[in-house]
Each structure stands twice: as structure tokens, then as C-alpha cells.
Amino acid sequence: MVTKNNDTREAILHLGASLIQQVGYHAFSYADIAKSLNIKNAAVHYHFPTKADLYESVVEAHIENYLLIGKELENATIPAKAKLEKIISRYTHLVEVDRICVIGAIAADYKTLPVNTREKVVTLVELVLKLVEKTLTEGKKNGEFTFTESSRVQTLMIMTNLSAGVQLARITGRKDFDSIRKSILKQLSG
Amino acid sequence: MVTKNNDTREAILHLGASLIQQVGYHAFSYADIAKSLNIKNAAVHYHFPTKADLYESVVEAHIENYLLIGKELENATIPAKAKLEKIISRYTHLVEVDRICVIGAIAADYKTLPVNTREKVVTLVELVLKLVEKTLTEGKKNGEFTFTESSRVQTLMIMTNLSAGVQLARITGRKDFDSIRKSILKQLSG
DNA sequence: CCATTTACTTACTAATAAGTAAGTAATATA
DNA sequence: TATATTACTTACTTATTAGTAAGTAAATGG
Numbered sequence: 334m335v336t337k338n339n340d341t342r343e344a345i346l347h348l349g350a351s352l353i354q355q356v357g358y359h360a361f362s363y364a365d366i367a368k369s370l371n372i373k374n375a376a377v378h379y380h381f382p383t384k385a386d387l388y389e390s391v392v393e394a395h396i397e398n399y400l401l402i403g404k405e406l407e408n409a410t411i412p413a414k415a416k417l418e419k420i421i422s423r424y425t426h427l428v429e430v431d432r433i434c435v436i437g438a439i440a441a442d443y444k445t446l447p448v449n450t451r452e453k454v455v456t457l458v459e460l461v462l463k464l465v466e467k468t469l470t471e472g473k474k475n476g477e478f479t480f481t482e483s484s485r486v487q488t489l490m491i492m493t494n495l496s497a498g499v500q501l502a503r504i505t506g507r508k509d510f511d512s513i514r515k516s517i518l519k520q521l522s523g
Numbered sequence: 524m525v526t527k528n529n530d531t532r533e534a535i536l537h538l539g540a541s542l543i544q545q546v547g548y549h550a551f552s553y554a555d556i557a558k559s560l561n562i563k564n565a566a567v568h569y570h571f572p573t574k575a576d577l578y579e580s581v582v583e584a585h586i587e588n589y590l591l592i593g594k595e596l597e598n599a600t601i602p603a604k605a606k607l608e609k610i611i612s613r614y615t616h617l618v619e620v621d622r623i624c625v626i627g628a629i630a631a632d633y634k635t636l637p638v639n640t641r642e643k644v645v646t647l648v649e650l651v652l653k654l655v656e657k658t659l660t661e662g663k664k665n666g667e668f669t670f671t672e673s674s675r676v677q678t679l680m681i682m683t684n685l686s687a688g689v690q691l692a693r694i695t696g697r698k699d700f701d702s703i704r705k706s707i708l709k710q711l712s713g
Numbered sequence: 714c715c716a717t718t719t720a721c722t723t724a725c726t727a728a729t730a731a732g733t734a735a736g737t738a739a740t741a742t743a
Numbered sequence: 744t745a746t747a748t749t750a751c752t753t754a755c756t757t758a759t760t761a762g763t764a765a766g767t768a769a770a771t772g773g
Contacts, residue, residue: 552761564761565762565763572762573761574762
């Protein structure tokens with residue numbers, strides 16, 4: 334038997350994320366993952382005992398990722414606008430690969446998740462909001478951005494534009510997302 | 524046997540909409556509906572042969588409803604702001620009853636729907652967008668609203684705020700939705 | 714008043730769901 | 744080199760899924 338190395342776990346995690354973001358949490362099964370990766374159903378359960386565990390790990394990976402991005406942006410000597418554009422580009426990418434964001438993907442199913450999984454979602458949401466908030470505050474301070482709301486509220490406006498924007502793009506087309514993207518930047522620059 | 528009158532269909536439709544908006548399309552079954560309404564599984568299939576048919580009917584009911592609202596607002600001699608607030612209040616209500624909108628609820632699962640059902644969703648989305656767009660144009664013309672984007676793009680910004688706003692409210696709380704609501708109105712009034 | 718239609722129920726089916734228990738080959742560890 | 748441990752597979756189970764076929768009581772309609 335050719336030993337499967339530990340990137341089976343990573344493969345499940347990536348495929349799981351992809352499926353969650355493409356067809357939704359309750360629309361795929363462990364059997365789908367197993368078939369795709371040429372492993373058995375039980376192998377998926379070995380790495381992620383329950384489906385909620387899998388989603389939780391997807392969320393955790395996002396948390397790690399955003400923590401990393403946060404540190405990168407903190408050290409970066411680029412304009413706040415460039416920082417914001419880096420964050421926005423993640424959503425543009427989602428539209429390109431026909432996915433929606435991990436949070437938006439669970440929005441409908443949120444109430445069916447175990448409480449501890451929901452708490453992880455809250456952590457991710459607050460992390461992303463704080464990252465954007467920080468960037469907006471920075472941009473306002475140095476004169477790059479103009480807005481009258483608090484950074485928190487301005488963040489809420491932008492992130493809801495992006496989150497629902499990628500969702501809308503699947504229904505009415507990518508152009509609408511592009512309009513939204515441009516409008517966000519325009520709004521901030523006076 | 525006491526004859527069930529045709530509001531069984533209505534009851535299924537209402538409960539179906541409620542479930543879609545509360546736990547998502549793939550997270551409830553016809554058995555759930557049957558149990559709740561004290562009817563048999565097959566009775567649900569009698570009224571809505573497939574689950575996609577049920578969702579489609581929910582969307583159609585929304586289309587009828589928005590068509591009606593459109594006519595009402597057309598004849599109404601109230602400010603554009605009041606018209607917009609009527610539309611916004613629908614989303615405020617969703618937050619209060621812990622639901623998300625019918626479109627947002629299907630966003631993740633969208634690709635799992637049959638093509639003709641998706642087309643109905645497109646129709647509903649365009650209808651709502653046009654209704655808001657018209658209201659914004661009207662408000663701009665008579666000096667109630669100020670915005671620099673086209674009415675279409677401004678509509679996209681507002682509707683994504685609302686749609687993702689109700690989704691976010693389930694995760695971070697209702698206050699965030701309230702901030703969004705206020706900011707939308709503030710933005711438009713100069 | 715007879716035939717049809719409506720609105721169901723009873724009784725299923727075939728497929729799939731998430732999940733588990735027990736076994737195994739290869740690898741790491743002591 | 745014996746013993747865990749890792750990363751699986753085999754082989755299930757139990758529950759639930761969407762969906763259907765056939766029957767039936769009551770209402771409708773000619």
C-alpha cells in the first residue's frame with residue numbers, strides 16, 4: 334500500500350471549503366468528498382469526525398489566514414488604499430472562481446450549526462471586521478479616505494457590499510460585483 | 524373526514540418560506556413540513572411535486588408581492604424616502620423574526636437549483652432592484668436624495684447592505700443591522 | 714345522480730445521509 | 744526489535760431523504 338501522507342487532510346479541507354462555497358454546507362456529503370479524492374468515506378471521518386468539524390476547520394484556516402494577512406498589512410509600508418484593495422481582491426477572486434465567502438455560504442444554515450462552531454464563525458467575522466476597520470481608520474488618519482460614519486459602521490457598509498456582492502454576482506452576473514467594487518473605492522476617496 | 528380546504532397549500536408555502544429563510548433550503552425536509560402541519564409527506568408532494576417547486580413558488584409569491592408593492596408605491600403620494608423606508612422595513616422585519624431574505628437564503632445553494640428555478644430567482648432580483656432604483660431616481664429628481672453613482676449602482680450598494688446586513692445580524696447581533704439601516708438613509712440625505 | 718376532480722392518506726422505494734467499529738499496513742518511537 | 748501511533752479500508756448501521764403508486768372520501772359539475 335502506498336502510504337497516503339498527511340496532505341489528505343489538506344485535500345479534504347480544500348475540497349470541503351470549495352464545496353461549502355460553491356453549493357452550500359448541506360448540499361454536499363462526505364461521500365462526495367471521498368469520491369473526488371479517491372478515498373473512503375470513513376477516511377474523511379477520520380480527519381474530521383463530523384461535518385461541523387470540517388466546516389469549523391475551514392473557518393479556523395480562514396482565521397489563521399486573516400491573522401497572517403493582518404500581520405502582513407501591519408508591517409507593510411503601503412497606502413491604506415492598497416491594503417484595502419488587497420482585502421477586496423479576495424472577494425474579486427471569489428467571483429472569478431464562482432464561489433461565495435465562507436461566512437455568506439453558511440448564513441442560511443447558521444442556525445443548524447453546533448454552538449461552538451457558531452462561535453468560531455463569530456470570531457472570524459469579528460477578525461475580518463477589525464482588520465478592515467483598522468485599515469479604514471489608518472486611511473482616514475492619513476487623508477487617503479473620507480467618510481463620515483465611524484470606522485466600524487463604514488466597515489459594516491463595505492463588508493456587506495462585498496459579501497452580498499459576490500452572492501449577487503452568481504445571480505445577475507459579474508458586472509454588478511465590479512460596479513460595487515468601484516463604488517466602494519470611489520465612496521472612500523471623497 | 525373533515526375536508527382540508529385549499530389553505531393547506533398556503534400553510535405549506537408559508538412554512539416552507541419560513542424554513543428556507545431560517546435554516547436554509549437543504550436543511551429541512553418535506554417530513555419536517557408534514558410533521559409541523561399534521562399532514563402526510565405525500566400531501567406536501569401533492570401541492571409541490573419537488574422541493575425546487577416549493578422554493579420556486581416561494582419566489583413567485585415574492586414576485587407577486589413586489590409587483591403589488593410596486594403598484595402601491597407608484598400610486599402613493601408619499602416622499603421617496605418614505606417609499607424606501609417601506610422597503611427597508613421588510614428587512615428590519617426579517618431581522619426581528621430571525622430570518623434572512625429569500626435570495627440570500629438560496630445564495631449558497633443557488634447552483635444546486637434547476638435552471639428554470641434559477642431564472643425565477645433572477646426575475647425576483649431584477650424586480651426588487653428595479654423597484655429600489657425607481658425610488659432612488661425619484662428621490663434624486665425631487666431633491667430628497669443625494670448620490671453620485673447611477674441609480675442602478677446606488678441600488679446595488681443599498682441592497683447588498685440590506686441583504687448581507689440581515690445575514691450578519693444573526694452572527695454579530697441586531698445592532699449592526701440597525702447601524703447599516705441608519706447609514707443607508709444618512710448617506711442618501713447628503 | 715353519475716363522473717370527475719380535488720385533496721388528501723397509506724404504504725412503499727431506492728438512494729443517500731452522517732457516523733461507527735474493527736481491522737490493517739506502514740511509519741515512528743522507545 | 745517490540746510497541747505504539749498514524750492513516751487509512753472494509754463493512755456496517757440507523758435515520759432520513761426526495762419521491763411515487765395506488766387508494767379514498769368529499770365536493771363539484773354536467
